Amino acid sequence: DIQMTQSPSSLSASVGDRVTITCRASQDISNYVVWFQQRPGKAPKSLIYAASSLQSGVPSKFSGSGSGTDFTLTISSLQPEDFATYYCQQYHSYPLTFGGGTKVDLK
Amino acid sequence: EVQLVESGGGLVKPGGSLRLSCAASGFPFSTYSMNWVRQAPGKGLEWVSSINSRSDYIYYTDSVKGRFTVSRDNAKNSLFLQINSLRAEDTGVYYCARAQYDSSGYRRYPDYWGQGTLVTVSS
Numbered sequence: 001d002i003q004m005t006q007s008p009s010s011l012s013a014s015v016g017d018r019v020t021i022t023c024r025a026s027q028d029i030s031n032y033v034v035w036f037q038q039r040p041g042k043a044p045k046s047l048i049y050a051a052s053s054l055q056s057g058v059p060s061k062f063s064g065s066g067s068g069t070d071f072t073l074t075i076s077s078l079q080p081e082d083f084a085t086y087y088c089q090q091y092h093s094y095p096l097t098f099g100g101g102t103k104v105d106l107k
Numbered sequence: 108e109v110q111l112v113e114s115g116g117g118l119v120k121p122g123g124s125l126r127l128s129c130a131a132s133g134f135p136f137s138t139y140s141m142n143w144v145r146q147a148p149g150k151g152l153e154w155v156s157s158i159n160s161r162s163d164y165i166y167y168t169d170s171v172k173g174r175f176t177v178s179r180d181n182a183k184n185s186l187f188l189q190i191n192s193l194r195a196e197d198t199g200v201y202y203c204a205r206a207q208y209d210s211s212g213y214r215r216y217p218d219y220w221g222q223g224t225l226v227t228v229s230s
Contacts, residue, residue, distance in 0.1 A: 032209070034216040036152075043202055043220040044144075044152065050209040055218065087152055091209075091216045094166045096142070096154040 002026050002090050006099025012107040019075045021102045023088035028068050032092040035064055035073045038101075039084045047086075048073060078104070109133040111203050111221030118227045123193050127224055129186040129203030137181035140164075140206035142217050143188050145226075147199040156188065157206065170196075193228045200225050 003026040013019050023033065031051035036044040046055045048064035051071055061076040075082055083106055088099040115127040129141070143155040156177040157166045165177055176189040186203050201224050204217035 032214050032216075038152075043222050044204075044217075045220070046216070046218045049207075049216050049218070050211065053210060089152070089154075089216070091214050094157070095168050096157070098152045098154065101151045 001095055002029060002093065002097050004088055004090055004097050004099040006088055006102055008102060009100060010103040010105070012105055013078050014107045015078055015080060017078045019078055019082075019104060021073045021086055021088075021104075023066075023071045023073075023099045025069045025071070025090055025092075029090045029092035031067050032090055033064070033066065033071045034089050034091060035062075036087045036089065037082075037084050038087065044087065075104075109205065109219040111205065111219060113201065113203055113221045113224035116201065116224030116226045118229065119193055120230050121194060121228055123228070124189070124191045125193070125226060127188040127190065127201055127226070129188075129221060131184045131186065131203075131205070134205070136184040140215055141179065141186045142204045142206055143177060143186075144202045144204055144217065144220075145197075145199045146202070146223075147196070150199070153199075155201070158186070190226070193226075195228050198226060198228045 005024045033051045035048040038044045047058050047062045052064045063074050065072050085101045085103045087101050110132045112130045140159045142157045158177045174192045178187045202220050204220045206215035207218040
């Protein structure tokens with residue numbers, strides 16, 4: 001199984017900050033990574049797919065990069081609605097696997 | 108508008124069974140693969156199962172093999188998860204999610220998710 005190691009597990013930030021979350025795959029998965037945002041009590045929402053493609057309707061402050069084993073999600077200017085938990089997931093092969101999540105809260 | 112609405116969750120004793128449903132609308136359901144993903148209380152996301160559009164490719168995570176069965180009825184735009192021999196560790200919110208092809212046209216990722224249905228396994 002492919003393991004997705006996400007870091008940090010939590011971070012505190014202020015409105016307007018630039019935030020970067022990383023995900024490392026245990027083997028080469030090309031660019032088959034999707035990033036999700038999950039607000040408390042809500043369903044996950046896809047933000048970025050194929051490592052760097054912005055999902056339709058998602059603001060451009062979200063961006064993704066990486067290929068192979070190392071991937072990043074960046075939020076360029078954190079807004080109040082962005083305080084949430086973020087997950088990466090590989091869809092290179094079954095079983096599909098998620099990172100452990102990164103909780104972004106207000107400093 | 109894509110809509111996915113799960114139902115069928117509830118409180119069940121260990122060893123019991125439930126049948127979860129996911130009603131889809133707003134897209135051609137019969138042409139999409141679908142996923143089930145769960146989330147234990149306060150924990151992260153865990154993929155459970157995937158089924159392709161014609162039900163001829165089906166996958167499960169190891170911990171549910173032999174206990175869970177995914178199926179679909181394309182005529183009724185519905186996805187199902189039959190869960191048997193329930194254990195305490197199966198407790199959580201179960202989400203259905205549509206699988207969309209990415210730009211490669213070869214692999215699929217979950218794009219739209221329902222709001223989930225809660226399964227609680229407790230005596």
